[in-house]
Each structure stands twice: as C-alpha cells, then as structure tokens.
Amino acid sequence: MLVLGIxxxxxxxxVALYDGGEGRLLAHAVHSQVAMHEAYGGVVPELASRDHIxxxxxxxxxxxxxxxxxxxxxxxxxxxxxxxxxxxxxVGASFAHALGEALAIPVLGIHHLEGHLxxxxxxxxxxxxxxxxxxxxxxxxxxxxxxGVGQYRLLGETQDDAAGEAFDKTAKLxxxxxxxxxxxxxxxxxxxxxxxxxxxxxxxxxxxxxxxxGLKTAALMLVKQQxxxxxxxxxxxxxxxxxxxxxxxxxxxxxxxxxxVVAGGxxxxxxxxxxxxxxxRKRGFDVFYPEPELCTDNGAMIxxxxxxxxxxxxAPGAHAFTVRPRWPL
Ligand code: KG4
Ligand code: ZN
Numbered sequence: 001m002l003v004l005g006i007x008x009x010x011x012x013x014x015v016a017l018y019d020g021g022e023g024r025l026l027a028h029a030v031h032s033q034v035a036m037h038e039a040y041g042g043v044v045p046e047l048a049s050r051d052h053i054x055x056x057x058x059x060x061x062x063x064x065x066x067x068x069x070x071x072x073x074x075x076x077x078x079x080x081x082x083x084x085x086x087x088x089x090x091v092g093a094s095f096a097h098a099l100g101e102a103l104a105i106p107v108l109g110i111h112h113l114e115g116h117l118x119x120x121x122x123x124x125x126x127x128x129x130x131x132x133x134x135x136x137x138x139x140x141x142x143x144x145x146x147x148g149v150g151q152y153r154l155l156g157e158t159q160d161d162a163a164g165e166a167f168d169k170t171a172k173l174x175x176x177x178x179x180x181x182x183x184x185x186x187x188x189x190x191x192x193x194x195x196x197x198x199x200x201x202x203x204x205x206x207x208x209x210x211x212x213x214g215l216k217t218a219a220l221m222l223v224k225q226q227x228x229x230x231x232x233x234x235x236x237x238x239x240x241x242x243x244x245x246x247x248x249x250x251x252x253x254x255x256x257x258x259x260x261v262v263a264g265g266x267x268x269x270x271x272x273x274x275x276x277x278x279x280x281r282k283r284g285f286d287v288f289y290p291e292p293e294l295c296t297d298n299g300a301m302i303x304x305x306x307x308x309x310x311x312x313x314x315a316p317g318a319h320a321f322t323v324r325p326r327w328p329l
C-alpha cells in the first residue's frame with residue numbers, strides 16, 4: 001500500500017511517501033519555518049498555518065517526483081491529527097481529506113507522538129517489540145512502554161517544561177536564538193565540565209517523572225552572575241543528560257526490558273546519545289535512534305504509522321475530519 005504522510009503540527013511542513021508492501025520509505029521532504037519564526041523568538045501560530053498552506057502542494061509534487069509515482073498511485077493518506085497548533089493541524093487535515101476524497105482512498109489521522117515513537121522502525125537497524133521509548137521533543141518528555149503498534153503505556157512524564165523547551169529557554173538566556181537546542185549543545189562542547197553545578201531535578205524521586213523548569217532558573221542565576229556561557233551550557237547539558245539517562249535505566253530495569261528507543265528533536269543531541277551509548281555498553285542493553293533527519297518533525301513518521309494501521313485494516317474513524325490540538329497518546 002502506497003501511503004502519503006502529511007505533518008503540519010507546528011513549524012515544519014513534512015511530506016513523505018511510504019510503501020507498506022515493500023516496507024520502504026520512497027521519498028520524504030521537509031520545509032522548516034524556523035527562519036520565519038526566528039525574528040519573533042518563537043512560533044507564531046497564524047504565520048505557521050499560512051506557510052503550511054503554501055508548502056504542501058509543492059512538497060507533495062516533489063516527493064511524488066522523487067519516487068517516480070503519480071498522484072493516482074496513492075492508496076492511503078495519513079496526516080497529523082494532533083497534538084499541535086489548531087490552525088496548523090487544520091491545514092494538513094484539510095489537504096489530506098480533500099486529496100483523499102478526490103482519489104477515493106482512505107484518510108487516517110495519526111497521533112504526532114505515535115509517529116515519533118515508531119520512527120526508529122524506519123531505520124535499517126530496527127528494534128523489535130517490546131521496548132521502552134524516551135520521547136524528548138520541544139513539547140513532550142515522556143517514557144513509554146511500547147508492546148506493538150497502538151500498544152503504548154505511559155510510565156512517566158515531565159511535570160512542567162519539556163526537555164526541548166528547557167534547551168530552548170536556556171539557549172535564549174545565553175543569547176543563542178531560536179530554537180536554541182542545537183546551538184546550546186554545540187556551545188556546551190567548548191565548556192569545562194564541573195565548572196558550575198546545576199541541580200538534577202527529580203533524580204531521586206523514585207518514579208519516572210521529570211521536571212526541567214527549575215534548571216533554566218538556576219541557569220539564569222549563573223547568567224546574572226556573568227558566568228562563562230560555554231561553562232553554563234556544559235553544566236545545563238550535563239544535568240539534563242544525567243537525569244534522562246538515569247530515568248531510562250530505571251524504566252528498563254523496572255520493566256525488565258533490554259531495548260531503548262530515543263525519539264523526538266532532543267534525541268538528536270550528541271551528548272545524550274554518547275551518554276546512552278556508553279551506559280548501554282556497560283549495562284548490556286540496546287539503544288535505537290531514528291535516522292538523524294527523522295528525529296525532528298517529518299512526514300515520514302506519519303506515513304509509516306498510517307501504513308501500519310491502514311495495512312492491518314485497523315483504521316477506526318478513517319474518514320472523520322478532526323484535529324485534536326490536545327490529545328493524550
Ligand atoms: O520533535 P521536534 O522537532 O518538535 C516537537 O515536536 O517539539 O523537537 C524540537 C525540539 C526543540 O526544542 C529543539 O531545540 C530540540 O528539539 N533539539 C535539540 C537538538 N536538536 C533539536 N535539543 C538539543 N540538542 C539538539 N541537538
Ligand atoms: Zn515532534
């Protein structure tokens with residue numbers, strides 16, 4: 001089954017073609033709106049929606065061309081139904097449903113986080129079920145147990161800021177622009193470890209929950225004391241990585257599993273990956289990541305999730321036109 005995937009939940013327009021029969025991603029394209037929102041220091045929802053409208057048709061043409069397929073070859077469409085910005089989601093939903101109606105093919109709304117969770121299954125080295133998934137994005141920080149497509153159990157989550165949000169807010173304090181995660185990570189590479197000590201929030205809480213809002217406040221104190229920016233960045237990254245690592249290990253041990261999947265934008269972070277890889281070697285578990293370009297928002301993960309569901313015939317509400325800006329997985 002040839003499935004078109006559409007992602008418009010926030011500030012990336014993602015379109016992809018996944019062949020369920022071959023089990024292969026044929027093409028994918030992403031347009032990032034980061035440059036447009038940068039001037040405002042964050043995403044402006046109305047501008048995001050308008051830009052998605054302009055990008056969807058050309059991006060869809062591009063992936064069809066790359067895969068040497070025509071629009072009439074499409075057999076199903078998946079779009080991000082939520083969570084995300086209401087207006088932005090509506091653009092993707094309208095496009096998907098209009099095209100699906102015109103072609104008389106099934107259209108399925110997909111949970112954005114399910115897309116992220118399953119994205120490592122698009123890699124050559126893919127995890128088997130069950131696995132523990134660490135979802136770390138700009139909007140979410142969660143640990144889930146995944147027993148199969150559609151079988152997800154929430155084990156713990158952030159009580160306040162998401163990890164990516166903490167990266168972005170701390171980067172802003174250091175004058176690194178928006179979104180500052182990658183820049184903060186690069187700056188930390190030049191910092192001296194241990195020069196400043198930041199708290200490890202909820203490290204000893206005995207559960208799998210997180211809290212990151214205090215970290216940015218602690219970093220603000222150091223900025224006010226005119227501390228060295230690279231050393232502050234290093235202290236921040238080390239604190240976040242230590243907490244994420246400890247909770248992942250705890251989740252694996254509690255559930256007696258040996259496979260860990262890391263997904264979402266912060267999963268691209270090199271310091272986090274190095275720490276997880278080292279711990280995996282030490283403790284004998286396996287860590288799986290999506291391909292680097294599929295860590296952040298993209299259409300491939302939506303096409304893939306839709307192909308799994310449409311292919312198995314399990315597509316309840318396949319023709320309902322809905323978006324869900326707030327939607328627990
Ligand atoms: O998954 P994603 O693209 O969008 C959401 O659904 O939120 O994640 C974006 C988040 C941003 O907060 C961004 O700063 C962060 O991921 N991010 C990183 C890195 N690359 C992206 N944070 C730390 N290090 C990185 N290398
Ligand atoms: Zn995302």
